[in-house]
Amino acid sequence: MLGREPDATPDESEVMWHLAERASLYVVQDPERAGDALVTLAVRDLEEVLSDTAQLAPAMSATGPADLRTAAFTDPDGNRLTFFEDPAAAD
Numbered sequence: 001m002l003g004r005e006p007d008a009t010p011d012e013s014e015v016m017w018h019l020a021e022r023a024s025l026y027v028v029q030d031p032e033r034a035g036d037a038l039v040t041l042a043v044r045d046l047e048e049v050l051s052d053t054a055q056l057a058p059a060m061s062a063t064g065p066a067d068l069r070t071a072a073f074t075d076p077d078g079n080r081l082t083f084f085e086d087p088a089a090a091d
Contacts, residue, residue, distance in 0.1 A: 002017050002025070003052060004017075007024075013028060013029040013030070014026070014027070014028050014029070015027050025041075034077040034078075034079070035077045035078030035079060036078070036079070037079040037080070038079070038080050038082075039079075039080070039081050039082070040081075040082040040083075040084065041081070041082070041083050041084075042083075042084055042085075042086035043083050043084070043085060043086065044085070044086065045085070046062050046069050046070075046071060046083060046084070046085035047062070049071065049083050050062060050071055053073070056073075057073040059073075060072065060073045062085075067087055068084065068085075068087075069084065069085045070082055070083065070084045070085075071083050071084075
C-alpha cells in the first residue's frame with residue numbers, strides 16, 4: 001500500500017507504518033467489519049500519489065478546486081481511501 005514493507009507487524013492481522021516523526025498508520029484486518037472503513041490521508045503532492053498508485057488504482061483521478069484537490073479509491077470490499085492535497089504542506 002505504501003510502496004514498502006510495514007515497520008511493525010504485531011501479529012498476522014495487524015501492521016503499522018511510521019509515516020513521520022509523530023504520525024503512523026496502523027491497519028487491522030477485521031473481516032467482520034470489511035467494507036465499513038473510511039480513511040483520508042493528507043499528502044504534499046497529489047499528482048505524485050496518483051502516479052505512485054496508478055497500477056493499484058488506475059481509475060483514481062484528482063477532483064475538486066485547485067485549493068482542495070482530492071482523489072478517492074474504493075476497494076472491492078467497499079472500503080474507501082481518500083487522499084487530499086494539503087495546502088499547508090506545500091512549504
